[in-house]
Amino acid sequence: MEILMALVIGILFMCATYLMLSKSLLRIIVGTGLLSHGAHLLILTMGSLKRGAVPLLGENASSYTDPIPQALILTAIVISFGVTAFFLVLAYRAYQELGTDNMDKMRGNKGND
Amino acid sequence: MSLLHLAIISPFLLAILVPILYKLLRKVHAGWFVLPLPMLLFIYFLSYIPRTSIQQTVIKSFAWIPTLGIDFTFKVDGLGLLFALLITGIGSLVVFYSIYYLSKDKEQLNTFYVYLLLFMGAMLGVVLSDNLIVLYTFWELTSFSSFLLIGYWYDREKSRYGAQKSMLITVFGGLSMLGGIILLYLMTGTFSISEIIQQSNEILTNPFFIPAMLCILLGAFTKSAQFPFHIWLPDAMEAPTPVSAYLHSATMVKAGIYLVARMSPIFAENGLWVWLVAGFGIVTLFWGAFSAVKQTDLKGILAYSTVSQLGMIMSLLGIGGAAFHFDSSNNSYFTVATVAAVFHLINHATFKGSLFMVAGIVDHETGTRDIRKLGGLMYFMPITFTIAIIGTFSMAGLPPFNGFLSKEMFFTAMVRVLEIGIFNLETWGVLFPIIAWVASIFTFVYSMLLVFKTFTGKFQSEKLAKKPHEAPIGMLIPPTILASLVIIIGFFPNLLSNTIIAPAVAAIMPNFKVDVHISFWHGFTTELFMTLGVIVIGILLYKALPKWRRVYRLFPEKFSLNRLYNSILDVSQRASRTMTNRYLTGFSRTYLLYLFAFFIIILATTLFVKDAFTVKTNNLSSIHLSEAILALVISIGAISIIFAKSRLTSIILLGAVGYTVSIFFVLFRAPDLALTQLVIETISVALFLLCFYHLPKFKKREERMRFRIANAVISVGVGAIVTMIAMSAHSNKLFDSIAQYYVDNTYEKAAGKNMVNVILVDFRGFDTMFEITVLAIAALGIFGMIKLRLEGGKKNENQ
Numbered sequence: 076m077e078i079l080m081a082l083v084i085g086i087l088f089m090c091a092t093y094l095m096l097s098k099s100l101l102r103i104i105v106g107t108g109l110l111s112h113g114a115h116l117l118i119l120t121m122g123s124l125k126r127g128a129v130p131l132l133g134e135n136a137s138s139y140t141d142p143i144p145q146a147l148i149l150t151a152i153v154i155s156f157g158v159t160a161f162f163l164v165l166a167y168r169a170y171q172e173l174g175t176d177n178m179d180k181m182r183g184n185k186g187n188d
Numbered sequence: 189m190s191l192l193h194l195a196i197i198s199p200f201l202l203a204i205l206v207p208i209l210y211k212l213l214r215k216v217h218a219g220w221f222v223l224p225l226p227m228l229l230f231i232y233f234l235s236y237i238p239r240t241s242i243q244q245t246v247i248k249s250f251a252w253i254p255t256l257g258i259d260f261t262f263k264v265d266g267l268g269l270l271f272a273l274l275i276t277g278i279g280s281l282v283v284f285y286s287i288y289y290l291s292k293d294k295e296q297l298n299t300f301y302v303y304l305l306l307f308m309g310a311m312l313g314v315v316l317s318d319n320l321i322v323l324y325t326f327w328e329l330t331s332f333s334s335f336l337l338i339g340y341w342y343d344r345e346k347s348r349y350g351a352q353k354s355m356l357i358t359v360f361g362g363l364s365m366l367g368g369i370i371l372l373y374l375m376t377g378t379f380s381i382s383e384i385i386q387q388s389n390e391i392l393t394n395p396f397f398i399p400a401m402l403c404i405l406l407g408a409f410t411k412s413a414q415f416p417f418h419i420w421l422p423d424a425m426e427a428p429t430p431v432s433a434y435l436h437s438a439t440m441v442k443a444g445i446y447l448v449a450r451m452s453p454i455f456a457e458n459g460l461w462v463w464l465v466a467g468f469g470i471v472t473l474f475w476g477a478f479s480a481v482k483q484t485d486l487k488g489i490l491a492y493s494t495v496s497q498l499g500m501i502m503s504l505l506g507i508g509g510a511a512f513h514f515d516s517s518n519n520s521y522f523t524v525a526t527v528a529a530v531f532h533l534i535n536h537a538t539f540k541g542s543l544f545m546v547a548g549i550v551d552h553e554t555g556t557r558d559i560r561k562l563g564g565l566m567y568f569m570p571i572t573f574t575i576a577i578i579g580t581f582s583m584a585g586l587p588p589f590n591g592f593l594s595k596e597m598f599f600t601a602m603v604r605v606l607e608i609g610i611f612n613l614e615t616w617g618v619l620f621p622i623i624a625w626v627a628s629i630f631t632f633v634y635s636m637l638l639v640f641k642t643f644t645g646k647f648q649s650e651k652l653a654k655k656p657h658e659a660p661i662g663m664l665i666p667p668t669i670l671a672s673l674v675i676i677i678g679f680f681p682n683l684l685s686n687t688i689i690a691p692a693v694a695a696i697m698p699n700f701k702v703d704v705h706i707s708f709w710h711g712f713t714t715e716l717f718m719t720l721g722v723i724v725i726g727i728l729l730y731k732a733l734p735k736w737r738r739v740y741r742l743f744p745e746k747f748s749l750n751r752l753y754n755s756i757l758d759v760s761q762r763a764s765r766t767m768t769n770r771y772l773t774g775f776s777r778t779y780l781l782y783l784f785a786f787f788i789i790i791l792a793t794t795l796f797v798k799d800a801f802t803v804k805t806n807n808l809s810s811i812h813l814s815e816a817i818l819a820l821v822i823s824i825g826a827i828s829i830i831f832a833k834s835r836l837t838s839i840i841l842l843g844a845v846g847y848t849v850s851i852f853f854v855l856f857r858a859p860d861l862a863l864t865q866l867v868i869e870t871i872s873v874a875l876f877l878l879c880f881y882h883l884p885k886f887k888k889r890e891e892r893m894r895f896r897i898a899n900a901v902i903s904v905g906v907g908a909i910v911t912m913i914a915m916s917a918h919s920n921k922l923f924d925s926i927a928q929y930y931v932d933n934t935y936e937k938a939a940g941k942n943m944v945n946v947i948l949v950d951f952r953g954f955d956t957m958f959e960i961t962v963l964a965i966a967a968l969g970i971f972g973m974i975k976l977r978l979e980g981g982k983k984n985e986n987q
Contacts, residue, residue: 109213
């Protein structure tokens with residue numbers, strides 16, 4: 076399972092990188108979204124997967140899944156949402172002001188080189 | 189911390205207070221707050237004379253970075269004290285003068301005095317530090333304050349140019365000096381000058397000895413405006429005249445001379461030192477004097493004259509260094525050069541200081557410093573004229589002023605070069621007295637030009653902006669004091685010989701017993717005839733100046749050092765701009781490329797070097813069919829985003845990936861994550877769709893093939909690296925998990941049963957608090973972006 080997840084994470088990172096390198100602002104934002112998904116899964120995979128019970132003491136299990144990655148990811152999900160929201164509104168406003176979402180044209184260049 | 193430390197720090201402390209006082213008491217000229225300090229310090233340093241005159245040194249230490257051998261060790265000996273007295277003495281006069289020179293209504297006086305105090309403190313630090321690193325720190329601080337003071341009228345282009353030039357040249361030298369200091373440290377293992385001097389015999393043959401000497405000399409030569417680094421000094425004359433009088437004539441430019449004097453016991457055993465210091469000095473002496481004659485600006489003449497006089501002192505120190513080769517018995521014959529250097533240092537400060545102040549008065553009262561426009565001012569400003577006569581005659585080396593005495597000693601030292609007979613001085617050394625004599629003739633000529641073109645001749649009122657009149661008494665007092673010193677020292681030279689000069693010479697030549705006796709009349713000696721020759725030929729040349737002025741046109745402007753400096757500056761600026769533009773393109777894509785490339789290279793290298801990439805298959809958890817399908821879904825979803833033609837598709841696919849991730853969270857025993865992810869993903873998709881409404885459509889084929897391939901290569905690299913890291917991270921467990929701590933303590937310490945929640949709100953509560961802060965900042969930013977509109981921001985709203 077871990078190796079499979081490693082491959083999935085790699086694909087997520089790869090797609091995210093490709094999208095972030097493109098010129099359209101919207102694609103860049105989508106790329107950052109994918110990147111955070113990949114990062115979350117990476118953190119989770121670094122601690123082992125599917126070992127023990129859900130980290131709730133009420134389960135009375137003999138062993139529990141590592142709660143620390145989960146706590147980290149929970150924070151990261153919320154932060155990445157904040158960043159995405161900020162980024163989206165920035166793109167929207169930049170488009171309103173500048174009339175383009177192409178990163179090259181935003182600088183006043185012709186772009187598309 | 190001692191009183192000595194306090195004395196050196198006090199200018200900095202006052203520099204903090206001055207702006208406050210300036211704001212509170214606008215009616216009082218800020219100079220009055222500053223003036224008491226240099227006066228008090230002057231008196232304080234005078235109190236050291238009884239001790240230094242019997243060769244006692246006072247050392248006070250205060251630890252700074254003891255592990256590196258860097259301490260605030262301040263040492264007052266004859267040499268340091270001489271400079272400290274110059275700094276505080278001339279400093280008092282200059283501050284007094286500036287109160288009348290700078291108008292309190294028109295000028296930013298607070299900054300001016302802050303810079304001036306900064307300089308004063310730094311300069312005291314330079315001349316009193318025994319620790320080379322501390323000395324270097326203060327040294328650079330003098331460069332900075334000089335930069336700020338030259339650029340004081342920063343709205344003038346020439347000021348900015350001059351400030352930059354002085355900064356570049358002196359800091360270049362300063363850095364090389366730092367290199368020399370470090371080489372000295374490598375040889376001796378200490379930064380203390382006194383300890384290095386004790387080891388001076390052992391390091392003579394060290395391979396670092398010559399490089400260290402060259403580096404330190406470079407620092408001294410740039411600071412003291414020695415040829416060919418002298419070009420910054422004339423441009424530094426854009427500073428207000430009190431600054432020129434203080435920094436660029438009496439004190440800062442002598443820091444290089446101080447350094448050479450201080451380092452003489454270490455390096456002077458070597459013949460190269462003698463040749464370099466004396467050679468550069470004598471060339472500078474000649475070139476400065478020669479160039480001064482063609483100047484038409486009063487301050488320009490004074491600048492080149494300062495360059496020339498600095499060269500003279502430098503050459504004397506170099507020749508004086510030769511004395512280190514003789515045992516102490518017959519040394520007084522050759523130490524005359526060092527005595528002359530110290531004596532002329534004092535004399536130069538007095539006459540040049542007064543002349544700069546005179547130039548300032550002329551500028552202030554007539555509105556120009558151009559000697560072609562000036563003339564006949566002696567009728568309007570008789571006192572200034574008298575001061576100028578005293579200053580220039582002393583500078584030209586005429587009796588009975590102090591300049592005559594030191595110039596005679598200079599000739600003596602130069603003539604004796606022929607008798608030294610080491611370092612090949614007996615062959616080429618004959619050039620020294622010849623160049624010295626020729627340079628003295630030019631010195632005579634420009635001195636006469638300075639005073640007679642300004643004060644005698646025809647008065648040209650139509651060329652002057654103002655009607656000239658005598659300066660206010662406040663501006664006359666400081667130059668008068670200096671001019672009286674010129675005369676007093678001239679008549680009673682031995683007033684200083686045992687109190688100031690002998691201790692200073694003793695500090696430069698620690699193993700010599702120096703007996704200083706300066707006399708007015710030596711009989712009909714070679715020196716006297718040399719002086720007579722200077723006067724006769726000088727007068728002839730002065731009278732015939734229009735006939736031979738053409739000589740200066742023989743040197744084409746194209747080959748001047750200033751041209752060289754400008755073109756070096758120009759070329760380096762253009763080259764660095766081209767280079768910077770090449771990698772700082774301003775496109776986020778370029779920077780991301782750097783980031784990702786760096787990411788790949790660093791991580792791949794680390795994995796390879798540390799041999800960290802391992803895949804262990806023994807500790808894996810099982811795969812269900814459903815999980816495999818989910819993995820396939822998420823991969824296909826992610827890849828199809830890349831190929832999505834429309835915005836809507838890509839947003840929906842992103843949502844699909846997000847929801848799949850949340851299902852993974854369920855499978856991986858993370859219910860809280862799954863819940864949060866579901867909620868967040870829903871909101872995100874909604875937000876995306878909201879913005880999607882406003883953002884433009886994807887353009888087809890907007891990117892070229894090469895561009896895509898580059899992107900693809902980078903992204904595949906990133907993906908591969910992350911996969912490898914994920915596998916290795918799973919396979920190498922270097923540390924035990926700390927999870928057990930939470931399992932044990934969650935209920936006992938935080939009374940909660942959901943470990944993840946307890947970690948977030950209790951164990952790592954601050955993290956969560958800052959996370960909320962980040963959200964709040966993002967929310968504020970979004971609110972701001974939507975609410976605040978730039979002018980004309982509506983134009984694309986309805987597209």
